Amino acid sequence: MTQQEERIVGQREDEYLKRYGFKDDIKYAFKSDKGLSEDIVREISKQKNEPEWMLEKRLTAYKMFVSKPLPTWGIDLSGIDFNDIYYYIKPGGKKSDSWENVPEDIKKTFDKLGIPEAERKFFAGAEAQFDSEVVYSHVKAELEKDGVIFIDTDTAVKKYPELMKKYFGTLIPPTDNKFAALNTAVWSGGSFIFVPKGVKVAMPLQAYFRINADKAGQFERTLIIAEEGADVTYLEGCTAPIYIGSSLHAANVEIVAHKGAHVRYVTIQNWSKNVYNLVTQRAFAYENAYVEWIDANIGSQGNMKYPSVYLKGRGSKGEILSIAVAGNGQIQDTGGKVLHLAEDTSSKIISKSVSIGSGTTTFRGLVYVGDNSSGAKSAVRCDALLLDKESKTNTYPKMQIFRDDADITHEATVGKIGEDQVFYLMSRGLSEEEAITTVVLGFIQDLTKILPMEYSIELKRLIKLDMSKSVG
Amino acid sequence: MVLEIKNLRVSAGDTDIIKGINLHVGDGEFHVIMGPNGSGKTTLAKVIMGHPKYRITGGDILVDGKSIVALSTDKRAKLGLFMLFQNPIEIEGVNFINFLRTAKGALTDSSVGVKQLMDGIKENIKKLRMSEEIINRALNQGFSGGEKKKSEVLQLSVLKDAIRLAILDEPDSGLDVDALRIVAENIGSIAEERKMSVLLITHYKRILDNMKPRFVHVMADGRIVAEGGPELINRVERDGYESFTAR
Numbered sequence: 001m002t003q004q005e006e007r008i009v010g011q012r013e014d015e016y017l018k019r020y021g022f023k024d025d026i027k028y029a030f031k032s033d034k035g036l037s038e039d040i041v042r043e044i045s046k047q048k049n050e051p052e053w054m055l056e057k058r059l060t061a062y063k064m065f066v067s068k069p070l071p072t073w074g075i076d077l078s079g080i081d082f083n084d085i086y087y088y089i090k091p092g093g094k095k096s097d098s099w100e101n102v103p104e105d106i107k108k109t110f111d112k113l114g115i116p117e118a119e120r121k122f123f124a125g126a127e128a129q130f131d132s133e134v135v136y137s138h139v140k141a142e143l144e145k146d147g148v149i150f151i152d153t154d155t156a157v158k159k160y161p162e163l164m165k166k167y168f169g170t171l172i173p174p175t176d177n178k179f180a181a182l183n184t185a186v187w188s189g190g191s192f193i194f195v196p197k198g199v200k201v202a203m204p205l206q207a208y209f210r211i212n213a214d215k216a217g218q219f220e221r222t223l224i225i226a227e228e229g230a231d232v233t234y235l236e237g238c239t240a241p242i243y244i245g246s247s248l249h250a251a252n253v254e255i256v257a258h259k260g261a262h263v264r265y266v267t268i269q270n271w272s273k274n275v276y277n278l279v280t281q282r283a284f285a286y287e288n289a290y291v292e293w294i295d296a297n298i299g300s301q302g303n304m305k306y307p308s309v310y311l312k313g314r315g316s317k318g319e320i321l322s323i324a325v326a327g328n329g330q331i332q333d334t335g336g337k338v339l340h341l342a343e344d345t346s347s348k349i350i351s352k353s354v355s356i357g358s359g360t361t362t363f364r365g366l367v368y369v370g371d372n373s374s375g376a377k378s379a380v381r382c383d384a385l386l387l388d389k390e391s392k393t394n395t396y397p398k399m400q401i402f403r404d405d406a407d408i409t410h411e412a413t414v415g416k417i418g419e420d421q422v423f424y425l426m427s428r429g430l431s432e433e434e435a436i437t438t439v440v441l442g443f444i445q446d447l448t449k450i451l452p453m454e455y456s457i458e459l460k461r462l463i464k465l466d467m468s469k470s471v472g
Numbered sequence: 473m474v475l476e477i478k479n480l481r482v483s484a485g486d487t488d489i490i491k492g493i494n495l496h497v498g499d500g501e502f503h504v505i506m507g508p509n510g511s512g513k514t515t516l517a518k519v520i521m522g523h524p525k526y527r528i529t530g531g532d533i534l535v536d537g538k539s540i541v542a543l544s545t546d547k548r549a550k551l552g553l554f555m556l557f558q559n560p561i562e563i564e565g566v567n568f569i570n571f572l573r574t575a576k577g578a579l580t581d582s583s584v585g586v587k588q589l590m591d592g593i594k595e596n597i598k599k600l601r602m603s604e605e606i607i608n609r610a611l612n613q614g615f616s617g618g619e620k621k622k623s624e625v626l627q628l629s630v631l632k633d634a635i636r637l638a639i640l641d642e643p644d645s646g647l648d649v650d651a652l653r654i655v656a657e658n659i660g661s662i663a664e665e666r667k668m669s670v671l672l673i674t675h676y677k678r679i680l681d682n683m684k685p686r687f688v689h690v691m692a693d694g695r696i697v698a699e700g701g702p703e704l705i706n707r708v709e710r711d712g713y714e715s716f717t718a719r
């Protein structure tokens with residue numbers, strides 16, 4: 001790395017430390033023993049006072065987790081010491097739907113992150129999770145009247161057992177992969193969203209996930225059900241303090257979009273660089289439904305995340321747009337999967353990745369077109385930008401097409417940041433830092449511009465290495 | 473602003489491109505450099521501006537008596553050096569007007585509002601016969617050859633208060649006659665208004681119809697092979713560059 005780039009990378013870390021990487025001393029109500037065993041799984045379920053059926057699911061999943069090997073592809077996961085992680089850490093205080101009642105110490109943390117402030121202005125509802133539990137969730141009264149449910153998933157187990165039994169784990173069974181099994185065994189928190197037939201939620205629902213404790217795992221579980229013709233946008237953000245030891249975040253997210261429904265799921269992943277982020281996200285889209293995953297990955301030390309859409313109904317549509325930024329030492333292994341399982345389905349997978357310093361980005365895409373999927377259309381495009389000689393990028397697009405009439409396009413580009421571009425901008429007075437940032441932001445602009453404004457600004461701010469003068 | 477180039481030698485990789493050049497542009501003076509393709513004109517302009525690709529292997533570049541070779545490109549721009557690019561660079565996803573605002577802010581060390589800037593720019597856009605929508609596009613991206621040249625002149629006009637030496641690398645190449653006249657008029661009036669020192673690189677006499685250069689230098693193969701007044705331009709036009717090199 002050049003000195004310049006070292007400075008930029010260093011600045012990113014300082015900046016992270018200042019804004020998100022702080023540690024707060026919190027009084028916890030319960031902390032499970034370190035490591036994982038059947039007893040710990042039972043203890044988690046007991047702490048939550050869960051019905052028997054959920055405990056059964058957990059125990060089955062736990063066995064699968066133990067028996068499944070680590071994936072042999074993707075990123076090196078040997079740095080995860082499963083015995084050196086706390087699987088359940090419950091903050092003090094009670095869940096609350098009013099910010100006032102959140103315990104002071106936790107409130108302080110979220111205040112520093114600017115969380116409730118944003119809610120009032122931009123969101124129809126918000127939820128905040130602190131280590132293992134949701135401490136706050138609130139949805140606007142008029143949405144409640146329309147029958148919109150937005151609560152934490154633990155509460156949903158008790159309040160809406162029928163819906164939970166019907167959908168929970170049906171999109172992502174614990175057999176899917178080791179981390180999906182782990183999540184099912186020890187899950188805690190996450191969002192449960194139900195949007196009734198025909199209801200369109202105009203403003204986004206937001207969730208914020210914070211890991212606070214050292215060696216804490218976070219395993220939230222999210223389920224979104226959009227009934228016929230419903231429309232909802234969900235945004236999630238996440239951060240954590242910087243610790244020496246590794247943390248693990250393994251979430252499962254399931255989305256069911258019924259006939260004609262539209263669900264947009266936006267993630268700004270900004271974990272500190274000691275977190276492994278291993279997340280399974282899957283959506284089922286029924287007739288004419290439309291599901292969008294917008295996935296921005298900036299943080300974590302190692303990330304494996306490939307949101308998928310199963311196009312199960314005629315005319316359904318799936319889009320996965322991902323932005324990945326890998327700084328020094330980071331690996332962003334991301335992409336998307338679309339399975340065309342019905343007629344006239346269409347999909348798009350677009351990925352833009354930026355590697356800085358010794359960062360590595362990897363794109364993995366899968367397009368599957370089943371033999372009953374006539375008229376399927378899919379466009380895959382991945383563009384990578386490398387800022388340094390050491391920076392790396394890989395592309396693994398996979399196509400499994402069982403129809404001759406499928407219309408599939410695939411494009412991939414890899415570019416180095418142009419010396420001439422930087423020179424040009426500097427000749428107009430921009431510093432080298434500003435020039436590089438400008439080129440990077442320009443490169444991902446067509447994806448950032450579709451984010452809700454607040455998020456687009458936040459994302460640019462995160463990427464902007466020198467904040468004072470760069471171009472947006 | 474005074475520019476002095478003293479016995480300058482430049483190479484890129486293993487190739488020597490500039491092989492000993494001396495040049496003195498006095499304050500407010502208008503100089504022209506002519507020369508066949510590949511003679512090193514663009515390289516000279518980029519080296520004055522500090523392009524990292526080129527290595528100075530001998531000599532010096534001074535501005536108002538001080539060497540600038542250790543300065544980064546943005547520092548040179550802040551001193552008042554401006555380069556109009558023969559081949560303007562396309563920057564994906566970077567909005568032209570935002571870029572202009574950033575550049576203006578950087579060069580004048582003051583912040584300008586988009587609105588304020590827009591009002592100022594409209595006049596310049598009209599003078600250049602450009603369409604207004606261009607400033608909402610990505611910088612140079614997909615611009616036609618003519619639009620790219622005009623985009624450079626627009627930048628010159630927006631940033632003019634901060635410019636004291638304009639290095640203009642073939643602002644006229646690839647333009648039709650009308651565009652050429654418009655570009656020449658605009659450059660001429662901006663340079664005159666701000667009393668800029670000018671180093672204009674061109675192949676053609678036509679752009680000089682509206683501008684009156686005092687000095688003309690002819691470059692070939694990394695050297696200056698002839699120097700004189702405007703009469704040299706006519707000689708180039710009449711006899712071609714070969715008459716200078718084939719001795």
Ligand SMILES: Nc1ncnc2c1ncn2[C@@H]1O[C@H](COP(=O)(O)OP(=O)(O)O)[C@@H](O)[C@H]1O
Pocket residue numbers: 484485487489507508509510511512513514515516525
């Ligand atoms: N970065 C570079 N590396 C190697 N050779 C170069 C480089 N830039 C320019 N050259 C060479 O230097 C010579 C002069 O180029 P240039 O300055 O563009 O000429 P002009 O502008 O007079 O047409 C050409 O032979 C060109 O190929």
Ligand SMILES: [Mg+2]
Pocket residue numbers: 513514515558641642
């Ligand atoms: Mg040239």
